[in-house]
Amino acid sequence: MKIHREGFPTIALTFIVLAILNGLLFYFCDCPGIQYTVLGITTAFFLFIVSFFRIPTRVYTYDEQSIISPCDGKVVVIEDTNEPEYFKDKRLQISIFMSPANVHVNRNPISGTVKLSTYHAGKFLVAWHPKSSTENERHTVVIDNGKQAILVRQIAGALARRIVNYLKPGDQVKQNEELGFIKFGSRVDLFLPVGTKVNVELNQVVKGGQTIIATLPA
Structure with missing residues (x-):
């Protein structure tokens, strides 16, 4: 599986925003339950964004008609x-x-x-x-x-x-x-x-x- 070139800017921006969000949360919040819940949610969201731009490996169909x-x-x-x-x-x-x-x-x-x-x-x-x-x-x-x-x-x-x-x-x-x-x-x-x-x-x-x-x- 590959990642489509249209996805690189969106993936990079998403990663930066989520990394800052989690960094601030871990720095200012002393509740591990909240920290790791947000980390799990943001990780799942990031993986969804990555999967959206996927190009799966396929055997294509060719037929002129x-x-x-x-x-x-x-x-x-x-x-x-x-x-x-x-x-x-x-x-x-x-x-x-x-x-x-x-x-x-x-x-x-x-x-x-x-x-x-x-x-x-x-x-x-x-x-x-x-x-x-x-x-x-x-x-x-x-x-x-x-x-x-x-x-x-x-x-x-x-x-x-x-x-x-x-x-x-x-x-x-x-x-x-x-x-x-x-x-x-x-x-x-x-x-x-x-x-x-x-x-x-x-x-x-x-x-x-x-x-x-x-x-x-x-």
């Missing part, structure tokens, strides 16, 4: 809808909710050329809110493999206050390479061509880089 899950989480939406930002027509939407306990690296669902990479400022509604896809802070990416194009949208939530995206228009990207990172829980939407075969169900738990979300139409 398959949409591989861009993140860890639970499938919360599978429906036909209109996509107004890029395609401006009907698309199959599949949304994956990431809790704070999930791995938060986001990966490219397919290989291809980046046609769009755009950040939108917005609100911080809870990630499962129906309007979060269009009103929350978000980053939209469109990847075209030469036959089909798909849209990937990183969406901030009530706790997620920073979206990181590494792609630029014109980039040639490979399936399962890093697309970006969202800090502290949110969701990722996929907008796929109508007729795409869905390989997952509502409430199914998926893993980024491993689970086949759908199969593109020929």
